[in-house]
Amino acid sequence: MSTYNQSKINHLLSTQPPGVVLTSSWLADQGYSLDLQKRYRRSQWFDSIGTGALVRHGDQVDYLGGIYALQTQLGLSVHPAGKTALSLQGKAHYLELATKKIQLFGGVEDNLPLWFKKHAWGVTLDCKLSSFLPPDLGLVDFKHKGFKIRISSPARAVLECLYLVPGAQPLVEVFELMEGLNNLRPASVQKLLETCRSIKVKRLFLYLAEKAGHAWVDYLQLDKVDLGSGKRVITAKGVYVSKYRITVPRELAE
Numbered sequence: 001m002s003t004y005n006q007s008k009i010n011h012l013l014s015t016q017p018p019g020v021v022l023t024s025s026w027l028a029d030q031g032y033s034l035d036l037q038k039r040y041r042r043s044q045w046f047d048s049i050g051t052g053a054l055v056r057h058g059d060q061v062d063y064l065g066g067i068y069a070l071q072t073q074l075g076l077s078v079h080p081a082g083k084t085a086l087s088l089q090g091k092a093h094y095l096e097l098a099t100k101k102i103q104l105f106g107g108v109e110d111n112l113p114l115w116f117k118k119h120a121w122g123v124t125l126d127c128k129l130s131s132f133l134p135p136d137l138g139l140v141d142f143k144h145k146g147f148k149i150r151i152s153s154p155a156r157a158v159l160e161c162l163y164l165v166p167g168a169q170p171l172v173e174v175f176e177l178m179e180g181l182n183n184l185r186p187a188s189v190q191k192l193l194e195t196c197r198s199i200k201v202k203r204l205f206l207y208l209a210e211k212a213g214h215a216w217v218d219y220l221q222l223d224k225v226d227l228g229s230g231k232r233v234i235t236a237k238g239v240y241v242s243k244y245r246i247t248v249p250r251e252l253a254e
Contacts, residue, residue: 080102082169084104107130138188179212193205199232
């Protein structure tokens with residue numbers, strides 16, 4: 001390898017953290033041609049984990065290292081969400097969340113690359129693409145190994161859980177999660193509720209927060225939150241909550 005190419009590989013290895021995926025398209029944009037990438041693989045500097053994705057040779061890369069590439073190199077809004085985000089922040093340890101099922105959310109226009117969907121990460125990935133919340137609102141930095149990614153804040157994570165109710169997420173379990181969130185910032189919750197497009201999610205969030213007795217609820221300006229019209233049936237044979245016009249599971253209401 002020439003001195004110039006040796007210098008380029010040294011620069012790459014010194015500027016990118018270990019434990020992450022490097023996408024071929026991003027590398028090409030940084031001046032590392034596809035031909036040069038092939039030479040790096042032949043020289044065992046990097047290994048391929050699928051078309052368009054490389055990792056350092058011998059590096060242990062988990063799904064968060066893949067998320068790093070999606071967010072920082074491909075510009076996607078895909079992020080750890082819902083129960084996964086709560087678990088990463090230590091907010092859901094009392095549930096079965098040493099889980100191997102990872103919940104991701106992204107925008108409706110996000111297109112997950114095949115290498116990310118097909119690679120054996122050792123976990124099951126469930127990615128929901130939706131526009132019910134703005135893609136960049138209510139996210140926080142999460143440090144993992146030597147890099148940072150964006151994940152859902154606790155308030156956004158609960159809203160994402162509620163988006164999955166009732167089909168993919170029991171409402172009673174979300175209430176257990178809500179009970180632990182006694183220190184949310186009203187201003188952050190307010191912004192999320194005002195921009196949330198799901199009437200069901202907003203009504204359920206406020207119902208659960210009140211039921212949990214959280215003091216921060218009193219500081220919300222509910223006159224600025226559109227709660228829609230009509231009734232929302234979450235459980236067919238449940239209990240009707242007239243304040244929020246929702247029918248919830250009997251075990252939760254009682």
